[in-house]
Amino acid sequence: MVVCGDDGLAHRLAIELREVYRQRVVLVVPAERAGEEAADTGTTGTTDTDTLSGRTVVPVRVVTAPAPTTEAMLRAEVDRAAALALVYEDDETNLRAALAARRLSPGLRLVVRMYNRKLGQHLEQLLDQAALVAVPGLDRAVLDASTTVLSDADTAAPALVATALADTNKVVQADGLLLRAAEHPAPDRGQVPDPGLCTLALLSSTAADPAGFEGSYNAGAPAPDLLPDDRTVRGSAARGTVVLEAVRREGPALPPRRLARRGAPLGKVFSARLRWALAGIVAAVLALTVATTLLTDEHVLHAAYLTLLDLFAINDPAVDEPPTRQVLQLLSGLAGLALLPLLVAGALEALGTFRTAGALRRPPRGLSGHIVLLGLGKVGARVLTRLRELDIPVVCVEQDPDARGIALARALGVPVVLGDVTEDGVLGAARVHRATALLALTSSDTTNLEATLAARALKSDLRVALRLYDDDFATAVYRTLRSAHPQAVTRSRSVSHLAAPAFAGAMMGRQILGAISVERKVLLFAALPVAGHPQFEGRTVAEAFRPGGWRVLALDTARPEARSPDLANTGHDPEHQSLLWDLHPGHVLHHQDRVVIAATRRGLAELLGSSPDGRTTATGLR
Numbered sequence: 378m379v380v381c382g383d384d385g386l387a388h389r390l391a392i393e394l395r396e397v398y399r400q401r402v403v404l405v406v407p408a409e410r411a412g413e414e415a416a417d418t419g420t421t422g423t424t425d426t427d428t429l430s431g432r433t434v435v436p437v438r439v440v441t442a443p444a445p446t447t448e449a450m451l452r453a454e455v456d457r458a459a460a461l462a463l464v465y466e467d468d469e470t471n472l473r474a475a476l477a478a479r480r481l482s483p484g485l486r487l488v489v490r491m492y493n494r495k496l497g498q499h500l501e502q503l504l505d506q507a508a509l510v511a512v513p514g515l516d517r518a519v520l521d522a523s524t525t526v527l528s529d530a531d532t533a534a535p536a537l538v539a540t541a542l543a544d545t546n547k548v549v550q551a552d553g554l555l556l557r558a559a560e561h562p563a564p565d566r567g568q569v570p571d572p573g574l575c576t577l578a579l580l581s582s583t584a585a586d587p588a589g590f591e592g593s594y595n596a597g598a599p600a601p602d603l604l605p606d607d608r609t610v611r612g613s614a615a616r617g618t619v620v621l622e623a624v625r626r627e628g629p630a631l632p633p634r635r636l637a638r639r640g641a642p643l644g645k646v647f648s649a650r651l652r653w654a655l656a657g658i659v660a661a662v663l664a665l666t667v668a669t670t671l672l673t674d675e676h677v678l679h680a681a682y683l684t685l686l687d688l689f690a691i692n693d694p695a696v697d698e699p700p701t702r703q704v705l706q707l708l709s710g711l712a713g714l715a716l717l718p719l720l721v722a723g724a725l726e727a728l729g730t731f732r733t734a735g736a737l738r739r740p741p742r743g744l745s746g747h748i749v750l751l752g753l754g755k756v757g758a759r760v761l762t763r764l765r766e767l768d769i770p771v772v773c774v775e776q777d778p779d780a781r782g783i784a785l786a787r788a789l790g791v792p793v794v795l796g797d798v799t800e801d802g803v804l805g806a807a808r809v810h811r812a813t814a815l816l817a818l819t820s821s822d823t824t825n826l827e828a829t830l831a832a833r834a835l836k837s838d839l840r841v842a843l844r845l846y847d848d849d850f851a852t853a854v855y856r857t858l859r860s861a862h863p864q865a866v867t868r869s870r871s872v873s874h875l876a877a878p879a880f881a882g883a884m885m886g887r888q889i890l891g892a893i894s895v896e897r898k899v900l901l902f903a904a905l906p907v908a909g910h911p912q913f914e915g916r917t918v919a920e921a922f923r924p925g926g927w928r929v930l931a932l933d934t935a936r937p938e939a940r941s942p943d944l945a946n947t948g949h950d951p952e953h954q955s956l957l958w959d960l961h962p963g964h965v966l967h968h969q970d971r972v973v974i975a976a977t978r979r980g981l982a983e984l985l986g987s988s989p990d991g992r993t994t995a996t997g998l999r
Contacts (some may be wrong), residue, residue, distance in 0.1 A: 378884055379453045381405040381445045381474065382464035385846070385873040386490070386529055386880070390462055391437050393881040397892050397899050399978070400885075403453045408441040445474035450481060460486040460884040464529075468493055472500060475524075479504050483511030487524045488883045492755060497526035525883040525943065532879035533872045534759040538767065539624050540842040540868050541748050541814040548624070549891035549902045551931070551944050551956060551973055555624035555767075558893040558900075562617045573620030574958055575930060576610050577975060578603045578895045580617040601896045603977050606924040619895055621930070621975070623958075624767075651726060654719050661712045662688060665705060672701045688713040740772045740792040745811035747772055751798050751828055752819035753782025756844070756872055760818060765789050772807045774798050798828045810835045817843040826854060833862060840866040890944060890973065901981050904933070904944045907970040910984060919962035926980030931956040932964070933971040940971060 378400045380391050387406060394400040442449030445463060455461055461478050463471040468491050475489050487504060491497040504524040535555050539548040547558040558577055579602040602609060610618065662684055669680035686692035687709030695703045747770035750761060757773075758781050764771050773786050773793045786793045796803040798819070809815060815832050817825035825843040832839055841858075845851035851869040858867040882889035890902040907913045913921045918929050933940060935955035944956070956973060966972065976984065 379403045379405065379450070379455050379458045379461045380464065381450070381453070381462065382490075383407055384464075384466055385871065386464045386876060387462075389871075389873045389877040390464060390880050390884075393877045394884065395437055397878075397894075398881060398885055402437045403440060403458070404437050405440045405442055405445060405449055405453050407443050445470065445477075447477050447481065450474070450478060455485065456482045458482070458485060460488065462488040462490075462880055462884055464488075464490040464880065468496065472496075475500065475504060479507050479511075483508055484523075486884065486886070488880055489524070489526045490529060490880070491526050492528050492530065494528070497528070500524070501526050527876075527880060527883060528759070529872055529876035529880075530756045530759040533756060533870075533875035534763045536875040537756075537760050537816060537818070537842060537844075537870060538763045540870060541764075541816050541840065542624055542767075542769070547893045549893060551890050551902070551904075554956070556902075557622055557624050558619050558895070559622045560617060560619050563615050573622040575621050575928065575975075576605065576618050577621055577893075577900055578619040578898075579605050579610065579613050580619065581896060601898055602925070603895060603898055603900055604923075604925055604928045604975060604980075606922070609924070648726060651719070651723055654715075655723070658712060658716050658719060665709055665712070669702075669705050672705070673699075684709050688716065738790060738792045740794065740806065740808050744770065744772065744792070744808050746770065747808070747812050748814045748816060749774065749804070749807045749809050749812045749832070751775075751815070751817045751825070752844075753780045753786060753793075754818070754820055755781060757816075757818045758782030758785050760816060761785060761789070761791065765791065772812070774803060774807050799824060799831070804828065804831055804835060809839070812836070812839065814840040814842070817841065819844070822846055822850060829858070829867070833858075833865070837862055838865045842868045842870055844872065845869045846871065899978060901976050901978060902930075902973065903976060903981060903984075904971060904973050905984065907966045907972060908968050912984065913966045913970075913972065914968055916966055917962060918960050918964050918966065921966060923980065925977060927974050927976035927984060929960065929966070929972050929974055931958045931973040932960055932966075933957075933973070937969055937971075944973070 378394050380387050380394070380402060381404075382388075382390070383406065387404060391402045391404045394402050440449065440453045442452070445465070450461075455478055461482075463474045463478070465471050465474075471489050471491060475487055478485060478487060489497070489500065491500065501524045508523045535550045536548045539555055539557055549556045549558075556574070559573065560580065581601050602613075605613075662681075665684045665687075666677065666681045669675055669684055670677050673680070675683065683692065684705075687706045690710060690713055692706070695706045698706075748764060750757060750764070750771055750773045753761065753773055753775040757775075761771060761773065761782055762785065771791050773782070773791055775783060775793060775795060776797050777783075778795055783793065794803060794806045796806075798804060809832050815829065817828050819825055819828075822845050825845065829841050829843050832841065843854075845854065851871065855867060855869050858865075878891055882891055888903045888905055890904060892902070893900050905913075912923070912927075913929070922928050933944075933955055934957050935941075940955070974981075974984075
């Protein structure tokens with residue numbers, strides 16, 4: 378595996394490929410970062426052994442180059458690699474390098490980092506077409522995995538949302554659904570444990586590490602059991618479990634908002650006082666119509682017609698009419714005088730309502746149970762989209778009125794407080810004292826920290842997730858906040874750490890949806906076709922389950938021609954979700970089916986026809 382980049386994502390991706398997938402990695406970085414990468418990733422030239430797990434760790438080889446030129450990629454042996462990741466911060470640099478890499482190795486699997494979604498879609502199609510032309514007759518499944526364009530902001534957003542909702546970053550995204558590995562302690566006597574979607578593992582320890590690293594390693598305790606069968610789970614009631622759960626929203630329902638779309642309820646366009654005044658005018662017209670009918674012997678329709686003419690002052694004066702008719706005409710004219718200012722007020726009020734519908738909303742006074750999102754930049758905008766897709770109340774705080782996410786917040790009708798979050802009153806205006814969580818995602822570490830401390834002063838038990846770039850600084854901040862507020866949840870998250878697993882999974886092939894750590898072990902999630910796998914084809918879900926190896930979690934119900942090639946990065950429209958998670962154990966898997974499985978490294982290697990250390994993979998293009 379070759380990784381080319383110039384920031385923390387490249388470094389983290391190299392570690393992810395080595396530690397989780399046991400791949401041999403060549404890291405191409407600028408010379409000024411070479412010393413740091415060598416120290417952090419271990420470039421000794423010999424294999425190391427992890428004393429806790431006893432596994433062999435292959436070192437990362439570092440190649441220095443100011444840019445991903447053809448010569449630099451040849452020194453990294455891209456022409457012999459299984460996959461290449463281009464994760465430079467600049468979209469144009471990644472674009473140029475991807476085109477050059479496709480010429481060097483037409484069958485190379487490419488993973489490209491791009492923020493521009495539209496350009497990324499075009500690049501994917503172009504590079505896939507180039508691979509098809511260079512390698513005629515390329516298998517469709519292999520072609521679908523030949524190029525993957527990802528954004529670090531997009532891939533980090535689900536984990537940030539899960540941190541705010543469920544206090545975890547052990548998240549896998551499949552077909553728009555967020556799944557988390559939740560650690561449950563051993564149940565008390567007589568208590569029935571929550572099985573979730575399924576039990577993924579039995580822990581060696583029943584207590585969670587307070588630092589947030591669930592399931593601490595204990596040499597005297599039994600090793601964690603991955604993918605145990607039901608009998609083993611029932612016989613190990615004294616041990617904690619890791620279960621698979623869906624991340625769902627909690628909190629009050631959002632009020633309807635239709636002004637930003639077609640149509641608008643009268644309650645939003647016209648105020649209550651205006652509606653009561655209009656009702657009074659209508660009641661007066663009806664009363665005058667009834668009186669005219671009774672006192673002048675006119676037909677009810679003719680009486681209503683005369684009343685409206687008098688109301689709008691377009692009828693002839695009733696000079697020669699009986700006194701009764703004259704009095705009724707005067708009363709109708711008086712009601713008409715009240716109608717004119719009412720119509721003007723209604724027009725002005727409706728105009729103002731529709732004007733403010735396109736402006737930024739202010740947080741409602743009674744709002745509570747929401748999430749306060751600080752920063753509407755590249756990452757904040759993606760997180761806002763994900764939160765609103767989950768129908769979660771959000772209040773945004775942004776200093777720059779021209780920030781990337783301001784237009785998005787306006788379109789979604791999300792309340793926004795414009796101002797510096799470090800100034801007095803800004804967090805109060807966002808109703809942070811009534812919020813359930815705070816996501817500090819600005820581009821400044823000090824701003825995020827200051828906002829967190831200010832929010833803690835307003836609500837000491839507020840759940841906080843802050844974005845920090847420097848790992849040492851993040852560790853110091855986390856330990857200090859945990860000591861100062863032991864009853865509150867505080868998590869520091871790095872976008873590169875959250876995005877690296879998705880990029881690593883794409884390098885392994887699009888069938889890899891993600892990985893979740895369980896103590897010192899790793900569970901992989903993958904989408905595999907049943908065809909070609911005798912372990913699945915013609916078997917029931919129960920028969921396809923191998924304890925400690927793999928387990929079928931879901932079935933893709935979409936037609937084969939309509940299936941998404943990349944389940945980990947599909948849209949979030951519930952109408953287009955096709956995965957069925959509640960499978961009956963007796964359901965028979967057929968040749969044309971596709972399933973989502975959880976597997977150990979060794980189990981997935983057996984299914985894909987590769988060795989457990991990943992030295993040969995059946996998922997590559999070469």
